Amino acid sequence: MSRGAGWLAGAAGVAAVGSAAGVSMARSLRRRVTDEDPHRDEDFELLDADRSCVVTTSDGVPLAVREVGPEDAPLTVVFAHGFCLRMGSFHFQRVRLTEHWGAQVRMVFFDQRGHGQSGDAPPETYTVEQLGRDLEAVLAVMAPKGPVVLVGHSMGGMAVLSHARQYPQRYPTRVVGAALISSAAEGVARSPVGEILKNPALEAVRFTARYAPKLVHRGRGAARSVIGPILRAASYGDEKISPSVVAFSERMMHDTPIATLVEFLHALEVHDETAGLETLRRVPTLVACGDRDLLTPKEYSQEMADVLAKSELVIVPGAGHLVQLECPEVINDALVRLVERATPSKLTALTRRVTQRVRSDD
Incomplete structure (x- = not known):
């Protein structure tokens, strides 16, 4: 069989698996959308209006960066988004925490390589280890x-775990706290969708994306037919999720290049950053997830929290993988507590006074 014929057979296999494995998840997603939409008028592109710059990684990839808050703020909080998303996935954190922290905190957001407005990169660099180095590049420039x-x-x-493993000297001298939301220290093969993600047909698309990129557009629909329903169904758990939030997250997923999707999918299956947990033991941490997360089930978070002596474990009832979009108030409150635990007493006192003032105004 020729390489082209083999690839086409693989693509057909992906489509077949997608039809079989994705239909129940797609139906489940439809049940989770409600006619009520509290976020109908939400401006999900708000981050695009923030101060912007480009950070170039050590291997020459341009990363799109946005920041909000005073440049001389006492603390910088840096946000790293997830698979098939972009910095906008922290929309509700950018909106609500800006109001809460005011001038005390500067927030920095960036698109991972191959995602959002950041540049593409050689496929072999789409690894969790490289993401840790990219995070260091952002910190070197922005903080x-x-x-x-x-x-x-x-x-x-x-990526945070990878950074902790590769740059342990930054903890706690520079990095004074960390949050791991809907994440895992090891590959996701143990998750309920792990067996589907190991399908050989996906490897065929990955091979094409790496070695025959001009042909990869022919596999877009096939690859998305298996991966798309999984991602969408795993994203949310609550039956009353806002249609506007769902549409926003689906746009992020759909806009992700297919090469980025299949390469990082493989990276998530095989990564092992458990060594980073030892470094994170030095700083206060937040470990959070939804209890209906199919991609990184709560057991992953529980295992990490057990290792991290200074951690707070937050498991959000009814929430899926995109817990920071689905239940932003819970995650925002947890991040506020993390900052209070991680920062010098002066900033903690100021933050608490702001909180008390806001509550008294209510």
């Missing part, structure tokens, strides 16, 4: 001094 708290969702949490 060269002063305390930093890292917040990672899903693959972004794995």
Whole structure:
């Protein structure tokens, strides 16, 4: 069989698996959308209006960066987004925490390589280890001094762990706290969707994306037919999720290049950043997830929290993988507590006074 014929057979296999494995998940997703939409008028592109710059990684990839808050704020919080998403997946954190922290905190957001407005990169660099190095590049430019708290969702949490493993000297001298949201220290093969993600047909698409990129567009529909329903169904758990939030997250997933999707999918299956947990033991941490997360089930979070002596474990009832979009108030409150635990007493006192003032105004 020729390489082209083999690839086409693989693509057909992906489509077949997608039809069989994805239909129940797609139906489940439809049940979770309600006619009520509290976020109908939400501006999900708000981050695009924030101060912007480009950070170039060590291997020359341009990363799109946005920041909000004073440049001389006492603390910088850096957000790393997840698989098939972009920095906008922290929309509700950007909106609500800006109001809460005011001038005390600067928030930095960026698109991972191959995602959002950041540049594409050689497929062999789509690894969790490289994401840790990319995070260091962002910190070197955006937060060269002063305390930093890292917040990672899903693959972004794995990037935080990778950074902790590769740059342990930064903890706790520079990085004073970290949040791992809907994440895992090891590959996701143990999750309920692990067996589907091991389908050989996906490897065929990955091979094409790496060695025959001009042909990869022919496999877009086939690859998405198996991966798309899984991602969508795993994203949310509550039966009353806002249609606007669902549509926003689906746009992020759909806009992710197919090469990025299949390469990082493989990376998430095989990564092992458990060594990073030893470094994170030095700083206060937040470990959070939804109890209906199919991609990184709560057991992953529980295992990490058990290792991290200074951790707070938050398991959100009824929430799926995109817990920071589905239940933003719970995650925001947990991040506020993390900052209070991780920052110097002066900032903690200021943050608490702001909180008390807001509550008294209510």
